[in-house]
Amino acid sequence: MTDVDTALWRSDLELIADAARKAGKVALGYFNQSPEVWWKNEGRSPVSAADFAANRKLESILRAARPDYGWLSEETDDDAARLSRETLFIIDPIDGTRAFLAGQDLWCVSVAVVRRGRPVAGVLYAPVLEELYEAVEGGVAFKNGRPIVVSTTALDTPGRFAIAEDVLKAFPDALKNRIERVRHVPSLAYRIAMVADGRIDGTFVKHNSHDWDLAAADLILECAGGQLVDLQGNAPLYNREQVSHGELCAAAPARLADLITGIGRPRGS
Structure with missing residues (x-):
């Protein structure tokens, strides 16, 4: 640049x-x-x-x-x-x-x-x-x-995550025990901002979010030291013909791998 x-x-x-x-x-x-x-x-x-x-x-x-x-x-x-x-x-x-x-x-x-x-x-x-x-x-x-800046909560301390209960149930117990669910935040962009300012450690984004839900919050999170990525660890791209996205995770770097691992497990496994 x-x-x-x-x-x-x-x-x-x-x-x-x-x-x-x-x-x-x-x-x-x-x-x-x-x-x-x-x-x-x-x-x-x-x-x-x-x-x-x-x-x-x-x-x-x-x-x-x-x-x-x-x-x-x-x-x-x-x-x-x-x-x-x-x-x-x-x-x-x-x-x-x-x-x-x-x-x-x-x-x-x-x-x-x-x-x-x-x-x-x-x-x-x-x-x-x-x-x-x-x-x-x-x-x-x-x-x-x-x-x-994003949260620096130690990994041996339960992290605070905005995540649906049915999604969390699929996590292995070792990961589940390190997660404290927070109440539902209706604005996806604001929820990602809460990760950026350290109030929560991460959030899961269900499939079918859109460019307009994510783009501004994505940059704010990145500049605060966090990441918004898909389950393969790739950052979303915007202004494509298709403006909807698959499952995504937003978190502080130390918590991101756990979140991706848990989300990536087949539901009900």
């Missing part, structure tokens, strides 16, 4: 952080106000007027500022032209819509700049909690302006 690249990504980070805050303010205007809700993906996923309004705010700011960048958002019809762009924005205007609609605070605006398949700038903004996570490629991760 050149000095020119670094300067550009830092400029992009300032841009997306400002846009995320403004979109978060828009979303807050609908919070606890019973916004209109529709259902997508054959009735499995809610989307609200707040999602669309926050998406419009992000699109109006970001596309005007970087008209040569591609665009991929959960709430915008996909445009295959993005595949021809080396750089693009990947957006989730509200990650954790179910939590948002239930009046819970664990939801966030997720904005990433992706270059050649990997994030180079990323922001997560949780308006109710007044938390801003941000990172740029090659730098450190920040939460509200302070550097964050």
Whole structure:
């Protein structure tokens, strides 16, 4: 990465952080106000007027500022032209819509700049909690302006993991005894941010997460010293034709092997 690249990504980070805050303010205007809700993906996923309004705010700011960048958002019809762009924005205007609609605070605006398949700038903004996570490629991760790092909990101490009970049951006892389950965190992006700031040691990501759920959080975790990988240890690539992903693990390096080993066992074995 050149000095020119670094300067550009830092400029992009300032841009997306400002846009995320403004979109978060828009979303807050609908919070606890019973916004209109529709259902997508054959009735499995809610989307609200707040999602669309926050998406419009992000699109109006970001596309005007970087008209040569591609665009991929959960709430915008996909445009295959993005595949021809080396750089693009990947957006989730509200990650954790179910939590948002239930009046819970664990939801966030997720904005990433992706270059050649990997994030180079990323922001997560949780308006109710007044938390801003941000990172740029090659730098450190920040939460509200302070550097964050992943947990350094010793391996002989039980680690705290966000993982479904049915998944944990398949772990061998030796691994299971080193894991303390934490309560469900409805926003996947925020859950990965919790790994980045050391509140939990790791999390399992079920198959069918999407680029917009992951890209910003992935970079923040990486810059905090953690990793998001598939069961073969490979980091996800973004802006492919297929934007969904298989099973993934996010953790501090010392805990990652145990998590991959446990997840990789056949269910019920």
